[in-house]
Amino acid sequence: MSAVIDGNGANALAPRIVGVSLAERSYEIVIGPGILDEAGRRIAEVLPGARMAVIADETVAGLHLDRLALSLTAAGIGFETMILPAGETTKSYDNLITVVERIIGGRFERGDAVLALGGGVIGDLAGFASAIVKRGMAFVQMPTSLLAQVDSSVGGKTGINSPQGKNLVGAFHQPSLVLADTALLDTLSPREFAAGYAEVVKYGLIDRPEFFAWLEDNREAIFAGGEARIAAIATACEAKAAVVAEDETEQGARALLNLGHTFGHALERTARYDASRLVHGEGVAIGICLAHRFSETLGLAPKGDAARVEAHFAAAGLPTRIGQIPGETPKLGELMDAIGQDKKVTRGTLTFILTRGIGRAFVERKVDPDKVAEFLTRELNP
Known part of the structure; x- marks a missing residue:
């Protein structure tokens, strides 16, 4: 796995570029430090003459918006900014309407673009707005969290949450360009960075066991920054780009990217999307551990793999058990109801991403709800 680090030659900190191949909608992910200051130039090359509706949350705007504005201005790009509250609850109908009406009121044209500066919440909301205003505007992702850089900014999934x-x-709705400035990750709290790391690990556990082994050896260097961090992000983006190119709208192989998410999303819902209790990456970490333990329980995966996965997440400072979520423990009925609302439910049958071992994930579309309930009962009452 050392080739991941050496692939860019002597200057390992130069930008890494990963292509997402989708015919006429193909685009590049540019990864490396200092990309924020190059944003205007790079956007102008891809979307010449376009104005930008820049959307950020209050936290990110305070940290990075001034530098982005300077870069856009230097490139001659006109823009307006929209600042939203921070947090998962921002992905709501009310905020979507606010953003859509601001874009329309700003007289942005179909040939202009929405620019998302922020983490996954802002990227999902801004991307959805760009998909529906004037039946589709261009979209630029500038992810500022690790989770967004390796997952939510790539692949064109956009949306908001429902109370359900x-x-x-x-x-x-695919972006036209993704600009991932790895230096911005230094502004994240340790908890936020660890939460994003859960999505990095996911790619090794789906179908790249050698990448997972490399992560086990290099986790501390990735958290410290530098070339190992860039390499990990680039490898995760390459993995996702390959899946998206094969299955853009999640009809088949792309469902594998949801490893751990059926459990994780259910846990987020039962925690009422309260970030003081559980953030998305932590839900994913617990969900991935649950998926591996459930697979062992069903006799699908070798004994010991789940413990290995759990140990890696724990070493990264991530929760691995439902009981580690602060506050009231969710009830079985709540979890089963949330799982039943998952997007991967097909004609009432439960779909899970399970595993036959590390790096051997697969889609199981007819999971017996009774077996899920039995498994979760044991997890809730260890």
């Missing part, structure tokens, strides 16, 4: 579940309202 996470990401139940949305559209597939």
Whole structure:
């Protein structure tokens, strides 16, 4: 796995570019430090003459918006900014309407673009707005969290949450460009960075066991920054780009990217999307551990793999058990109801991403709800 680090030659900190191949809708992911200051130039090359509706949350705007504005201005790009509250609850109908009406009121044309500066919440909301205003505007992702850089900014999934579940309202709408400035990750709290790391690990556990082994050896270097961090992000983006190119709208192989998410989304819902209790990446970490333990329980995966996965997440400072979520423990009925609302439910049957071992995930579309309930009963009452 050392080739991941060496692939860019002597200057390992130069930008890495990963292509997403979708015919006429193909685009590039540019990864590396200092990309924020190059944003205007790079956007102008891809979307010449376009104005930008820049959307950010209050936290990110305070940290990075001034530098982005300077870069856009230097490139001659006109723009307006929209600042939203921070947090998962921002992905709501009310905020979607606010953003849509601001874009329309700003007289943005179909040939202009929406620019999302922020983490997954802002990217999902802004991307959905760009998909529906004037039946589709161009869209630029500038992810500022690790989770967004390796997952939500790539692949065109956009949307908001419903009171009945996470990401139940949305559209597939690919960006024109993704600019991932890895230096911005230094502004994240340790908890936020660890939460994003859960999505990095996911790619190794789906079908790249050698990447997972590399992560086990290099986790501390990735958290420290530098070339190992860039390499990990680039490898995760390459993995996702390959899946998206094969299955853009999640009819088959792309469902594998939801490893751990059926459990994780259910846990987020039962925690009422309260970030003080559980953030998305933490839900994913617990969900991935649950998926591996459930697979062992069903006799699908070798004994010991789940413990290995759990140990890696724990070493990264992530929760691995439902009981580690602060506050009231969710009830079985609540979890089963949330799982039943998952987007991957097909004609009433439960779909899970299970595993036959590390790096051997697969889609199981007819999971017996009684077996899920039995498994969760044991997890809730260890």
